[in-house]
Amino acid sequence: MFRYMVLVCLAPLLALQGLYVRRISLVLPEANGERCGTLGEGAALSLLVAGDSAAAGVGVDHQDQALVGYITQELAKQYCVTWSLVAQSGNTTTDLIEKLTKIEGKQFDVVLLSIGVNDVLSPLRSQQWQEQLQLLTQQLQSQFHTKRIWFTSVPPMENFPLLPHPLRWFLGQRAQAFNRSLEEFVGLNKACGLINLSGALHQDDDLQKAGMAKDGFHPSEPLYKVWGVAAASMIMKQLD
Template sequence: MLYHLASVFLALLFIIQGKYVRRVTPKLPEPAGRREGTYGSGTPLSLLIIGDSAAAGVGVELQRYALVGSMLNTLGPHYQVAWKLMAKTGDTSAELLEKIQHVESTQAFETVVISIGVNDVTGLTSSRKWSSNLAFISQALQDKFGAKRVLFSSLPPMHLFPALPQPLRWWLGVRAKHLNDLAEQFCQTNPQCHFVSAPFPTDRRFIADDGFHPGALAYQLWGEYLARILQEQLIKHA
């Protein structure tokens, strides 16, 4: 109730604060480094990482310190990972879906990790559209890449982002939690999909200079956690 009242009565303030944040927040580039390859030794594993700026690794300078690098470092001693990163700053769930549907690829990926949703929060994607996009993304991943396992990583705690002023920070945080709840509900009804409640650290030293994206330490923890969840699932279904 409070969220909906704030949406009506504080709408103008949120717009002003949003424009201010976009104007003063540093625009960090996506990190340099390879976006596909083979890494490690052991049991073959195919891995696709897709999504927005966090999936792309914004907040660090090199992919080796980003999400993909952290996951590969954890999986590498046990698996030979054929991997690919398909992520872009600013993408919403709708834009991600469109890219999946139109990508030209004959490569199959058994496992897909998705980080998406922050731009759906700031772009005010409706609850119905968000849930619909998740369903279409899941199906498109199966059709396009033969995905057998889709890990949806939770949205970060936007109510704690230093770059966001109050009350905009609180308002976006409530929306992010709601989209997380919807994603978890979706995964509970789709056996091939798994919602991963990532342990995003809230200490300022884990956040990039823009106050919005993960820093190297956060990517390390996030990637290691996702890799461990994936390993548990692979062992369980071996």
């Protein structure tokens, strides 16, 4: 009850801060480079990386420096990886579901998702998001015959330099609530896995010094590397 009353009192300030952030934020482009390809030798593996601006590589210049670059480079050490990237800045989960319906004739053994930040920024409730995750999972399994779906936890938005307080605190609380729903969902779905980088980010001093991209909202190249390498490691472990 107390928390609800605090949020009611802060609502006008949070709304003003949200407008202010949109006005002053630096808009970075999505990374350049190919959005599909084949890399490596060995057993065939088809991979889809999909989601929002982080999946699209916002914060670095080229896809080789972004999530899809690092994960495919790692997987290619053991597999012949045929990969595709379906991502766009601003994508919510429902946006991604709609975009995926337009892709025909594809099959993906493994899917890595970066989704949730824009849902946190929307009025959506975490339980409603869980229902959308179910729809997305069913779509990936039925439309693309996907065997394994890896979700990435929502990043700790309470640490985003772009955001002023108390908006930073509020969105951090929202992100944590969404992550609890995501963990619950993954725990109930055997085809799904979760990649949570929060521990690595807190323990690695070099990563903390590297910080985020210059907009204070998206990953820097060192963060993309940690993400891509960790995801590839978990995917290969599960495949083995």
